Amino acid sequence: MMRSLVISILVISLAAVGSVFALNIVSLERERLRREEGIGIVMPSAVARIVALEFKGIFADIIFSRAMTYYGGKLIREEELTGEEWDWIYKNMDLATDLDNYFLDPYYFGAVNLSWGANKVKEANALLEKALKYRDWDWTIPFNLGFNHFYFLQDNKKAASYLIEASKRPGSGNLIPTLGARLEYEGNRTENAVIFLEENLKTTDDETIRYIYEERLKALKSILFLERAVTAYQSRFNKRPKKLEDLIARGIISEIPKDPYGGQFYIDEGGSIKTTSGLFHK
Template identity: 30%
Template sequence: MIARLDRGFLVGFALALLFVTSAAFVHLAARPRLEKVREEELLYYPSGFMVRQATLGYETAAADVAWLRGIQYYGEHRLSDQKFEMIGHVMDIVTELDPRFVQPYVFGAFVLAQEMKRPERGLELLQRGLRANPSDWKIAFEIGFLHYVCRHDAASAAHYFTLASRMPGHEEYVERFAAFANQRAGNTGMAILLWKHVLATGNKYMQEVAQRELRRLGAI
């Protein structure tokens, strides 16, 4: 109990100090350049370097606090002006503090790509996540999804869907996406291999889908 109280006190004190310092900086130096951003929002989003220096070794706990504030920020703007200009910055801070925290990469990329129409920025965040978590299928899958939906790049989507399908713990639908994307990209051999795997492991409906696609590919 004492250790948990000490940890909470230190993190709270560090973040409070950080926010006050950031507020002073914004007020004195940056205000003319940030007219379109509410000043009170900036208090929650100092630089990643400042956050790391202030957390006193409790980066994971600070990442949790920043993540919760990021979700709150998204919710507030989702219900009001639907502008999320700071979401990329705050997700950068969260993932810098805790690079193994997967959800901020995925959520941040979704908002950036789908709601802000900035797929390249979303892909940049996900690629950084994949470098930090090279065996996480969710990140690889989301990269493939953004390539397919936002960039209409079937070849890149096929690459990342296939990569995700080779990672441990992936959901069964990953093979279906990989097979379909490879088929669309003209990677017939890989598509056949993946559809055969779906045929061998999927439920009745997916077996029927796999059989249909394999017939189209002349594999059965």
């Protein structure tokens, strides 16, 4: 009986020491978050899990906050992120979601920013695939995967399969099956992208994410407006306009809309509407 008591005391003591150690690490990480501005080495997931002990959720918050602090600082200074910096941010999102598999914010950040801003659709999809496994009730995860495959990878068949998955999850609404059917056709790419973003806005409460979606939606609606104007020009004059100014000169439109990202819309060599901003703040 005495031996059992001694063993119990040792186990409790070791657990207490481990908790104190982990709390000290948490405190040090928070202090480092306040001090550091540059990127550094991202702790391997296996090591982080050992160090965090039962405080994995707190560690995930710290890791995510550190990456967001760095990202926010770059935006405030109007500095473009390098490929190395985007890789570092992705690794932090990946680590945060390894520690807390249900942590929505890193998943959403990856879906919105890694795909659009960094042109890292593969990494964004890797985060969303992880979310698909753990957040198996959340219809917005397969919905965003569907959008990435449709808009960035131009894989309508794969996109439609994700939309089917999204439609089976609670709260998805009636629009998703219709949108999935629309993807069977190769045309209407910009129009379908507008529908995707409008649907995302309906279920997004985070003000930062809403702002990002609203800005991109405004840009895509401008592109759609210009695409339809080009079609009207072709129908009337049996030829493509060489530049957007031709649409004004021939009375198709009264003015060229502004790109909310600060770029200039133009017609590329293939006849598509593009913008010098690439739909991202430089």
